[in-house]
Amino acid sequence: MRLLFLAVLRRHTGNAITAQRVRDHLEAAGHVCILKNALDFESPSEISNFIKAESLEAAMALHLYRGGRLLPGHGIPFGIIFGGTDLNEDVKQGEKNKVMGKVLEEARFAVAFTESMKETAQRQWPHAKDKIYVQSQGIATVPNTTFNWDTFLQRSEINQSADNLHVFLLICGLRQVKDPLYLVDAFSEWHQEEPSVYMVIVGPEVDPVFTREVKAKVKRTPGVRLIGEMAREDLHAVVKNCFAVVNSSVSEGMSAAILEAMDLEVPVLARNIPGNAAVVKHEVTGLLFSDPQSPSQGLAPGDLNL
CATH class of the missing domain: 3.40.50.11930 (Rossmann fold)
Incomplete structure (x- = not known):
């Protein structure tokens, strides 16, 4: 047909x-x-x-x-x-x-x-x-890539040893429904207490007006970085090396970023909304949070070994 x-x-x-x-x-x-x-x-x-x-x-x-x-x-x-x-x-x-x-x-x-x-x-x-x-989404096979973690850190302007970093990756198009600024202040505070902690926002500039707001906020916020869209195979290489994938959306159907992180066996921290709660079982397949401070309150690297 x-x-x-x-x-x-x-x-x-x-x-x-x-x-x-x-x-x-x-x-x-x-x-x-x-x-x-x-x-x-x-x-x-x-x-x-x-x-x-x-x-x-x-x-x-x-x-x-x-x-x-x-x-x-x-x-x-x-x-x-x-x-x-x-x-x-x-x-x-x-x-x-x-x-x-x-x-x-x-x-x-x-x-x-x-x-x-x-x-x-x-x-x-x-x-x-x-x-x-x-019908749930499936996971597609992604070809191998030569993109490496050090290249990503350079692009993110993170000048620290890769061995001691804890990078939380927020993957989303820059538009309000994805709410990428929801966790920015909380992660910045965490970074100032634990300099190894960074949040990196990765995604295309979907809403030009909102993108300017995000760029201005990130520019003046320590511990938070923003880089543009990446080829999918390169992004998968980054996901494999990050500490955890974060989702802060106001609404979701079924997040491809969450599914792919799970498939790659990378910890997931997701905002507690119906679309995310349908995919993430709290403290079993990931962590659900209901306010910006939750991801950092009492959370240490070992706590994400789900």
Whole structure:
């Protein structure tokens, strides 16, 4: 079958990585999957022309609003995969909520990454409850890289011996929903007590205005560093060498950074929100925190050997 798969494909973001995984799975099952950036299409008519030109038989979208709104009315079956933004952010906006409900009316199926996401969607759109299923994300194999830890430390302007460092890695696109500044002051205080402790924020500049705010804050905050996006294979090399991966998001669907850290057997500290709590079992597969001071209160390196 020839499939169209729509997703927002900003480089080195969780959405792009998830879309690539889904595409690889579909192609491994014998389908032809044409992955396209939803932002490249301005209207359903452009999608219609593309479907005809490529002789497509079905379609999928990652995100009910961002991609799904372009799929109804083209005469081919389609399904959608919920994103965290759908259920945590867009659902609060009246017009977007209405559009998403109409998309679900025509969709053949909808996939949520967790049971809590499924339950939220069923409460919001009860007419679609029988077509919503749960399927967790998988972990894709990442090729080896020559990128090394010393290179990362130089790029982060951390001038200390690698043997004595405890680097906490926050991986996120710079936008407000990821709340990268939530832990900045707490980690700076920790760094001033324990100079070996650093927090490094890694990710693309998604929101230009918010990015300026983050850069200004980090610049004047000891113990916190900010570097731009990294190729995925290089980022995996960094994750393997860091002390722990941190997530401070206001909302998540299912964090790719958390999943990949777990797969690489790296400790995870995650903000206690439904999307994270669905993945991280406190003090078993990671640590959940509810306020900025929690990660540093009484925490020593040995405490993260989960």
